[in-house]
Amino acid sequence: MTSGEDFQRDMRYVTTRITRDGADGYPVEAGRYRLIAARACPWANRAIIVRRLLGLEDAISMGLCGPTHDQRSWTFDLDPGGVDPVLGYERLQQAYFARFPDYPRGITVPAIVDVPTGELVTNDFAQMTQDLSTEWTDFHREGAPDLWPDALRDEMETVMKRVFTEVNNGVYRCGFAGSQEAYDAAYDRLWTALDWLEDRLATRRFLMGDSITEADVRLFTTLARFDPVYHGHFKCNRQKLSEMPVLWAYARDLFQTPGFGDTTDFLQIKRHYYVVHSDINPTQIVPKGPDLAGWLTPHHREELGGRPFGDGTPPGPVRPGEVVPVEASAAA
Template sequence: MSTSQTDDHRTPGRYVSSGVEFTRDTNYISTRITRDGRDGFPVEPGRYRLVAARACPWANRAVIVRRLLGLESVLSMGLCGPVHDERSWTFDLDPGGVDPVLGIPRLRDAYLARFPDYSRGITVPAVVEVATGHLVTNDYAQMTLDFSTEWSHLHRPGAPDLYPERHRDEIDEIAQLIFEDVNNGVYRCGFAGSQSAYERAYQRLFDRLDWLEERLAGQRYLVGHTITEADIRLFTTLARFDAVYHGHFKCNRNKLTEMPVLWSYARDLFQTPGFGDTIDFAQIKEHYYVVHTDINPTKIVPSGPELASWLTPHHREQLADRPFGDATPPEPPSQAERVPAENTVPVFGG
């Protein structure tokens, strides 16, 4: 058992700094896993383990991309529980609270194995080298792009091209706007330390959501005619919007269900294999409402919203009828990686 597993497991973190705007630390570990191994970490089946958490929208992206590309057999996955302390995500879902492959109770142990003096945040998703137990990267944005490009020779037959070369500039541009105003925008609302900071973030968020509502009114996906990386990056925030961000983060001009285009777009993706089957609504709510004690000191987790509406028809196939183009949808997740039925909507056969 790592010595890092101390009583501070019960110590919550602080997320709001009074009087200031929330600023995300984006100084991630930029080591890349590439086909040529130029950073010292070549792509190899079985060499690495993706550590994620179903609660986290940034990690959810990596889980979806791994599913869509069929990398499960070459890149194993460990899942942290939804509740963490100020120091680390933990493997409390596993027997004995220890990851069965890495043999550690805390993701922090992998960070310190490579960087003994590491003092920044312990974030998911992260990729760890199994043999050494060293963290390789936590750069979530580059990670999924590399899954699409550097790992392409290990994709399943029929895997979609989520980052098509002819659309990369547009995907990058749209993804950056979504990050600034939506993905990170909800956090800038929720973690705002002043009324003015909150109101600025709120305005930017809903201005961008209105822009997306207009953009998606006449096209099924954000870029081109098939699902791309841009859609994945937007989806993980939309999936959490009514369950968490609308109330907990005060993003309450309206609910997602009250934005007709974005709501149908979100349901469309949710009902696509590889998307909705990665969403654990129970863990999502537990994470935000229990971890952020400076926002929700009672740790009371709301019972709603109801989930059945995620299954209602979206009719967006009328805009384009081939979500993956010439590619095919992924197979259902393995039993070991399936979200418990009671935590989601049984979209894909329970």
């Protein structure tokens, strides 16, 4: 991530894939890989949600970094002794360097690590979740949803591209603008897209129709962070999410669906942005608000029909050790 007059995200990721045929040297194999994520990060939150929706907990273990990091790396400060219990690492950086000793770019989450070698496989967050849906089907739970339905893929790609460029990345473009002109342009682009989404979701329950797809996962992680962080911290302040009737109801519908709200840690989210971005928030004071109780209020989106999981079923209870603490959730 770079900042300047016009924010530009560094999209050069390690694009190695884990596939059935193992074409890149890493075949799909239960128990071999570890997803390293951070609940604070919207890109990593996507992978956590998809893993849970598909029921891949037994096939791919998960390690969680804390909400803050320094310039070197995300760290395993949530674990006893500050060491990931599977990899034996204190820093995610160690997995990157195990494969690329001179790795020159930022250490990002989510990342998938090959446990036997301790080496990074990929940090390509967009391809990663698509592959979890399409390459790992042998290990999906019974009743797992189809997050990449064949009939919708072309339209999904178009929708997700706009969501990424204008919303997921659009809030960062506002927050890290280096001039008034750049900020004004970014702000206008963001709200044009949010108004488009408000219109699109007025007559359909989910982005692609009657059921949840990857497109909804990608949008949700930005919406969940909007009022706690992006509205104030990133100056995306035309309205709060809670003041946009359709998007707010849509976000609550997803939040109350297993896999979404139960993977969202608001305390870690706020701590990450307000502490790590000291250039924007030099005091590093973390705000106490907003009130999260609204996330659990009725949304009435079921009146639009549809079935969130299509022909599938919701995931079961969150696995022990992966539960978001009550004090960090909307139930607090």
